[in-house]
Amino acid sequence: MAEVTTREKEEESSCKHNPLSPQSARDLVASVDVFLFDCDGVIWKGDKLIEGVPQALQSLRSMGKKLVFVTNNSTKSRRQYAKKFLALGIDVSEDEIFSSSFAAAMFLKLNNFPHGKKVYVVGEEGILEELEFAGFIGLGGPEDGKRNIVLKSGFQFEYDKSVGAVIVGLDKYINYYKLQYATLCIRENPGCLFIATNRDATGNLTESQEWPGAGCIVAAVCGSTQKEPILVGKPSTFMMKFLVERFQIDTSKMCMVGDRLDTDILFGKNSGCKTLLVLSGCTSLPALQDPSNNIYPDYYTSNVSDVVELSKL
Amino acid sequence: MAEVTTREKEEESSCKHNPLSPQSARDLVASVDVFLFDCDGVIWKGDKLIEGVPQALQSLRSMGKKLVFVTNNSTKSRRQYAKKFLALGIDVSEDEIFSSSFAAAMFLKLNNFPHGKKVYVVGEEGILEELEFAGFIGLGGPEDGKRNIVLKSGFQFEYDKSVGAVIVGLDKYINYYKLQYATLCIRENPGCLFIATNRDATGNLTESQEWPGAGCIVAAVCGSTQKEPILVGKPSTFMMKFLVERFQIDTSKMCMVGDRLDTDILFGKNSGCKTLLVLSGCTSLPALQDPSNNIYPDYYTSNVSDVVELSKL
Numbered sequence: 001m002a003e004v005t006t007r008e009k010e011e012e013s014s015c016k017h018n019p020l021s022p023q024s025a026r027d028l029v030a031s032v033d034v035f036l037f038d039c040d041g042v043i044w045k046g047d048k049l050i051e052g053v054p055q056a057l058q059s060l061r062s063m064g065k066k067l068v069f070v071t072n073n074s075t076k077s078r079r080q081y082a083k084k085f086l087a088l089g090i091d092v093s094e095d096e097i098f099s100s101s102f103a104a105a106m107f108l109k110l111n112n113f114p115h116g117k118k119v120y121v122v123g124e125e126g127i128l129e130e131l132e133f134a135g136f137i138g139l140g141g142p143e144d145g146k147r148n149i150v151l152k153s154g155f156q157f158e159y160d161k162s163v164g165a166v167i168v169g170l171d172k173y174i175n176y177y178k179l180q181y182a183t184l185c186i187r188e189n190p191g192c193l194f195i196a197t198n199r200d201a202t203g204n205l206t207e208s209q210e211w212p213g214a215g216c217i218v219a220a221v222c223g224s225t226q227k228e229p230i231l232v233g234k235p236s237t238f239m240m241k242f243l244v245e246r247f248q249i250d251t252s253k254m255c256m257v258g259d260r261l262d263t264d265i266l267f268g269k270n271s272g273c274k275t276l277l278v279l280s281g282c283t284s285l286p287a288l289q290d291p292s293n294n295i296y297p298d299y300y301t302s303n304v305s306d307v308v309e310l311s312k313l
Numbered sequence: 314m315a316e317v318t319t320r321e322k323e324e325e326s327s328c329k330h331n332p333l334s335p336q337s338a339r340d341l342v343a344s345v346d347v348f349l350f351d352c353d354g355v356i357w358k359g360d361k362l363i364e365g366v367p368q369a370l371q372s373l374r375s376m377g378k379k380l381v382f383v384t385n386n387s388t389k390s391r392r393q394y395a396k397k398f399l400a401l402g403i404d405v406s407e408d409e410i411f412s413s414s415f416a417a418a419m420f421l422k423l424n425n426f427p428h429g430k431k432v433y434v435v436g437e438e439g440i441l442e443e444l445e446f447a448g449f450i451g452l453g454g455p456e457d458g459k460r461n462i463v464l465k466s467g468f469q470f471e472y473d474k475s476v477g478a479v480i481v482g483l484d485k486y487i488n489y490y491k492l493q494y495a496t497l498c499i500r501e502n503p504g505c506l507f508i509a510t511n512r513d514a515t516g517n518l519t520e521s522q523e524w525p526g527a528g529c530i531v532a533a534v535c536g537s538t539q540k541e542p543i544l545v546g547k548p549s550t551f552m553m554k555f556l557v558e559r560f561q562i563d564t565s566k567m568c569m570v571g572d573r574l575d576t577d578i579l580f581g582k583n584s585g586c587k588t589l590l591v592l593s594g595c596t597s598l599p600a601l602q603d604p605s606n607n608i609y610p611d612y613y614t615s616n617v618s619d620v621v622e623l624s625k626l
Binding site for chain 2: 179
């Protein structure tokens with residue numbers, strides 16, 4: 001009896017963790033029209049391309065597959081991302097990029113955010129640029145990175161009462177001034193929205209190390225306001241609405257390829273896509289197989305290039 | 314039937330919210346040997362004394378009551394707090410002060426933290442000073458407040474592998490460098506402790522405004538590490554162990570006087586003390602009576618001085 005239980009457990013376990021095989025790679029390529037790729041840890045790490053990725057993307061394009069790059073990294077706008085791709089030798093158009101900075105601006109647009117209201121940004125240039133493209137007035141961001149606070153008697157922190165939304169993303173120039181500004185707007189300005197680009201705990205800002213992600217900065221604002229944000233990046237399905245509308249393709253014909261279980265894979269699963277975990281980023285095989293994990297991709301493999309290489313075998 | 318229900322609700326409600334009366338003030342003074350006071354919002358706001366407080370403290374002392382100041386504010390050490398009291402014209406000895414900076418150092422001492430290990434501080438001078446008094450080696454704090462990060466290819470963030478504990482408290486000089494340092498120690502150094510002085514969402518850093526509290530900074534580190542800290546300040550009962558041992562008085566003979574429901578009043582209740590909420594700080598009467606609140610002090614009143622004034626009526 002004990003033996004059966006062990007075998008059952010092994011079967012259950014192996015069923016949850018399927019390495020991509022030549023057969024499943026061929027099935028995947030045949031059944032998927034749109035490949036959605038996360039960027040950090042999938043296409044590149046920091047400023048270094050992951051081996052074999054450009055060739056794999058080129059092969060998929062030549063097979064007629066649509067490619068879309070869905071990134072939670074809000075530090076760049078779509079325009080800035082297209083430049084980064086080009087600098088790394090990959091030809092990607094702005095229309096193929098869905099960043100959480102763009103998602104934040106689109107959320108305001110779709111929700112008819114009044115153009116007379118302003119948006120305070122705890123984050124970097126990408127969010128401010130997407131706000132500008134969408135016709136909104138953004139405050140804060142990098143400009144407030146060097147502000148200091150002098151806490152003397154009678155000091156009154158001034159903030160703009162016309163701020164109707166605060167957008168929080170990764171901010172490498174986070175300081176107490178910005179935290180107080182965001183906190184006062186969310187707590188004191190009636191109806192002020194609190195929007196998080198994403199809540200990734202960490203990210204591969206350099207190729208050799210992980211760094212605190214937007215989840216760190218967002219948590220700080222949750223900590224001071226005791227409020228929860230509206231999430232527009234992965235794993236929320238907000239960006240998927242755009243994708244489905246743009247490509248007019250059912251999500252069952254899409255495959256989300258990512259390196260994070262709690263954002264990429266969950267986003268894919270929440271949306272009804274096929275899912276492929278690549279181990280080239282922040283998730284290791286032991287982490288995938290750890291009993292505490294309860295998010296399982298359809299398949300896992302070491303690197304994006306395996307999709308093409310395995311399907312040729 | 315509906316009428317009865319309404320009356321029952323009213324009775325239940327009034328039972329939960331008892332304003333301090335002349336009779337209850339006399340009972341309180343008669344039955345309590347040790348008054349525990351929170352400081353920010355109770356004794357002072359920023360650098361301004363709250364009206365009538367020095368006289369009230371003097372009166373309680375002259376009645377033979379012991380006074381203890383239990384503060385979650387970790388930016389000062391006990392020595393620095395005694396100086397602040399003196400500067401405001403109140404004579405308080407270091408032994409009467411229990412700050413969360415002191416509690417953090419005492420936690421390490423009681424848990425036999427190895428003296429060869431170091432402690433990284435995301436916080437201010439008070440924590441570093443208490444660590445030094447307790448014989449531990451602290452790193453970080455104000456010194457790291459001006460550090461910048463240049464994220465270039467190949468950059469490796471260096472951190473001390475002998476850090477065995479990270480203490481996080483209020484830090485008005487919070488930056489990305491400190492967040493990465495703390496995150497790496499907690500994630501990478503085997504067995505590294507993650508200690509929070511407290512988790513107050515906000516605090517009265519100036520007399521006219523609330524500012525993000527330690528809860529904001531602690532949440533950021535929780536967000537990047539995805540770990541929960543050991544809490545040594547209120548409402549955890551860690552500080553109470555010291556108090557009971559020091560004064561050899563049963564907690565039923567103590568009264569916790571504070572302005573925060575989720576720290577001060579909860580701390581008092583968790584420890585078996587009597588509790589008095591003063592409305593001179595961050596909690597308003599509507600907030601106390603809000604249906605979403607489920608923490609009720611034994612009594613509430615506007616100001617510490619009421620305890621003495623009412624008991625004379």
